[in-house]
Amino acid sequence: MFTRKIGIDLGTANTVVFIPGRGFIINEPTIVSLNVPDNTVLAVGKEAKDMIGRTPADIVAYQPLKDGVIADYYITKAMLKYFISKAIGQFNLFKPDVVISVPAGITQTERRAVxxxxxxxxxxxxxxxxxxxxxxxxxxxxxxxxxxNMIINIGGGTFETAVISLGGIVSWTSLRVAGNKFDQAIIDYIKKKYSLSIGERTAELIKIEAGSALPTRIKLNFQVRGRDLVGGLPKDITISSNEVAEALNPHLMDMAASVQNVFNETPPELVADVMSKGIIISGGGAQLRHIDEFFKRILGVPAYIAENPLFCVANGTGLILNHLDVYKRTLLNKR
Known part of the structure; x- marks a missing residue:
């Protein structure tokens, strides 16, 4: 069967590809490994991520997107070519129509690059x-x-809040601070408190296994191995979910302030709607424990995690693809 429509959630951390009738067929890291001397693409996605920290000096892993937008055009193009080819099949003669996601705060130049x-x-x-x-x-x-309706989307590179009505965005904010900054905050916290150096992959694992937006009475503990900055030898420590919450709090408070700014710029009638219905949270960052309760406490507004939050954007591309003729006349004409 020939594939003529593809939806791509092009994220800073992960890329998800959706095909109508088949669902999510690709969910891989937005990473490309290159042979530096001649810029040859060696691996894309999961295979490229598995190379991080394990390759010689002439092989480098790149994240071609930074803060949700293209940072390296050549590498992004090579990555998209890989994902599109993988989705439609190497011998498909038909070029597909593609719906692709971009941050709300993208410039016209950045949009054209995508x-x-x-x-x-x-x-x-x-x-x-x-x-x-x-x-x-x-x-x-x-x-x-x-x-x-208010949606918060917490991606790997951007944190975006928008109030949507009548098919368009009424008010919004976009922070280029999100899941990637969570990882760095954990690295910095452990370095300062325990004089221990850990890598990005370890920080991400801590976030997944013991991450929390709020301190709790029952703590999760996670054993971490890194390099002692004093003696230079490997050392193990145990970090708790409450410590992770402490590490992430400054970034979370910035996010809450960003949401408050959207409320300040939204017409009162629509604010009343949101207060009644609550805020919906999507994106990979929505998987952080107690993040809905965090926003509820800080903002005084009910907050709920969307079903399958990691795939909301990709699922949205699928809905547009299934009704492409309708959206061409309405949503896709809006900028």
């Missing part, structure tokens, strides 16, 4: 859609309703 990279990677026609719209669709929000 459009051009996808086209050069094999897309017939590229539809660039802002992530809050896709996340809202994927979370089951009726975006064309006259009522206001």
């Amino acid at each position: 459009d051009n990279a996808a086209s050069e990677a094999g897309a017939k026609k590229t539809y660039v859609v802002r992530e809050p719209i896709l996340a809202a669709l994927g979370a089951g929000i009726s975006i064309n309703s006259h009522s206001g």
